[in-house]
Amino acid sequence: MLRCRVCGGAVRECLDFGRQPVSSAFVDPAHTGAELFFRLAVGFCTSCTMVQQLEEVPRDEMFRFDYPYRSSGSTVMRKHFQQTARQLLDTELTGPDPFAVEIGSNDGILLQDIAEAGVRHLGVDPSGEAAEVARAKGIRVRVEFFEESTARAIRAEHGPADVIFSANTISHIAYIDSIFRGVDALLAPNGVFVFEDRYLGDIIEHTYFDQIYDEHFYLFSIHSVQAMAAQFGFALVGAERLPVHGGAVRYTVARAGARRPAPEVAELLARERELGLGLPETYERFAANIRRTRDDLLALLRRLRAEGHRIVGYGATQKSATVANYCGIGPDLVSAVYDSTREKQGRLTPGVHIPVLPPEEFGAPYPAYALLFAWNHAEEIMAKERQFRESGGRWILYVPDVHIV
Structure with a gap:
């Protein structure tokens, strides 16, 4: 079992x-x-x-020195993290000498504002290339995986942290017990552990099945995070819904008894009971919806190709690996994927080997259809590529169902 x-x-x-x-x-x-x-x-x-x-993928295979994702690549995410940093500065980092630690600091998009405010900080990230980008912004980074031993070393050198923050990282870490032991070792008595991650409720309700890929080892809900925190002597004291990534939650965890839970925690727990997130039949319906999406998407792509239309992808996202490999979408259906991340350009997408090209080549000439893998940035991308629509091009989306816009 x-x-x-x-x-x-x-x-x-x-x-x-x-x-x-x-x-x-x-x-x-x-x-x-x-x-x-x-x-x-x-x-x-x-x-x-x-x-x-x-099945756990070894962390060294996923989060390598040359890990290609850069948080600063999206205007929406840059604004989001600037607002998050300001909120932390205004609420939790107000003492005489506050200290903030970020798990999975990437290119320093959040810590940059904290550093510029003169607050002591430290990023922890295994990607050396991302750390180099952050250091160029004046951010202190420790290049390694965060775990209990890392936390104890940081505590010995810098003292306790008033805030331990993480965005879209904690769900990636299978060895969650070591994370919480590390938080216990590093966090100040009245400090908070704040982390954001994709929300299971939205994933199921809107059939965001591509949010399931190797890095997202856990899919968090309010109920499961509350239980997880209690398992390690902490309490979930805050839960804030966020619009990013198609729906996320910012969880605030404190030592048990240190803070009173916000009313939003109970409200969201009640909503999860209505959604049936703990019931087997909920996941059976989810699986059926995923199969329907797969079949509808393949049927559409095959029909358009049979009619002689050129189809490309937009956004060589990591979640697109699930879509392309589960559905069997290769270069015969989607001839190329355009992506602004320099580290991905000139390479092939994992598994199905679709060429990745820079977005500057998207309109040379424009295709008839573009499959939008980066659907969580649809508004930003469509505004940037408005000439594609003006030229007669159409976007294909597959969440919450397959449709053309």
Whole structure:
């Protein structure tokens, strides 16, 4: 019997996306035979309700020195993290000598504003290339994975942290017990552990199935995070819905008894009971919706190609690895993917090997259709590429269902 990585309860398998590649491992065209694949299957704990992957990809395979994602690549995300930094500065980092630590600091998009405010800070990230970008902005970064030993070393050198922050990272870390022991070792008595992640409720309600890929080992809900925090001697005291990434939640965790939970926690727990996030039939419906989306998307792409239309992708996102490999979408259906991340350009997408090209080539000439893998940035991308629509081009989206705009 499979056991929960958080509480040890029984885990029931509910989704299987089959053989999948490492989503961040964009392939050098000269070396296409050395990819790592794994079975992407998901289950939920019948005790604490934590949704989790059943097979763990080694962290060194996912989060390498040359990890290609850069948080600053999106205008929307830059604004989001600027607002988040200001909120932390105004609420939690107000003492005489506050100290903030970020787990998964990437290119320093959040810590930049905290550093410019003169607040002591430290980013922790295993990607050396991303750390170099952050350091060029004057941000202090420790290049390694965050775990209990890291936290103790930071505490010994810098003292306790008033805020430990993380965005779209905690759900990536299978060894969650070491994370919480590290938070326990590093966090000041009245400090807070604040982390943002994609929200299971939105993923199920809107069939955002591509949010499930190797890095998202856990899919958090209010209920499962509350149970997880309690498992390690903490309490969930805040839960704020966020619009980014198609729906996320900012969780605030404190030491048990240190703070009173905000009323939003109880409100969102009640909403989750209405959604049935702890019931097997909810995941059965979700799986059926995913299969329908796969079939509809493939039928549309095949029809358009049979009619002689050129189709490309837009946004070589890591979540697109799930879509392309689960649905079997290769260069025969989608001839190229355009992406602004320099580190991805000139490479091939994981598994299905679609060429990645710079967005400057998108209109040379424009295709008839563009499959928008980066649907969570649809408004920003469509505004940037308005000439595509003006030239007669159409966008294909597959969430919450397959449609053309």
